[in-house]
Amino acid sequence: MIDSKAHGFTLIEIMITLAIVGIISSIAYPSYVAYVERTRRSECQGVISNFALAMERFFAANSTYAGAANGGANTGTPAVSTFVSKCPLDGSQVYYTLSIQAASASSYTLRATPxxxxxxxxxxxxRSNGQKGWDRDNDGALAADELNWLDR
Known part of the structure; x- marks a missing residue:
């Protein structure tokens, strides 16, 4: 005797499964993107902290922070001998560019621009005084509550 009962999934079952996967994906993907951005920012926080250490080494060798940028300038891309100009340090994809915003004999301001x-x-x-900030609201200025690394 031949079994006439078909085996497999019906179109309705497949459509319900796709709908469930779509709903879960629409919830999970934005969280994943936020997580990746946070991870990249955290990595660059470490790199810019190392940049600050490189500025201290530059000061130890030259008794000034001035002239640490390309061509002996006080602002702009860091000189190759001072530090790299991108974050992350390895890989071809650049998520932040590093620059010296200001440098004088006794102070500096370093910036990582997305x-x-x-x-x-x-x-x-x-900043040379130890302040570290993240322009969370992307308005181009650091407010008092943005002078820390915390991802609130």
Whole structure:
């Protein structure tokens, strides 16, 4: 005797499964994107902190922070002998570009500006007095409550 009962999934069952997968994906994907952005920002926080250490080494060798940028300038891209100009340090994808915003005999301000897919995420800044900030609202200025690394 031949079994005439078909085996497999009905179209309705497949459509319900696809709908469930779609709903779960629409919830999970934004969380994943936020997580990746946070991870990239955290990595760059470490890199810009190392940049600050490189500025201290520059000061130890030259008794000034001035002239640490390309061509002996006080602002702009860091000189190759001072530090790299991108974050992350390895890989071809650049998520932040590093720059010296200001440098004088006794102080400096370093900035990591978001680039590429990280653009619009607000810059990171480190100052010679130890202040570290993240422009969370991306308004171009660090408010008092943004002078820390915390991802609130």
């Amino acid at each position: 680039a590429g897919v990280q653009a619009g995420n607000g810059y990171l800044e480190v």
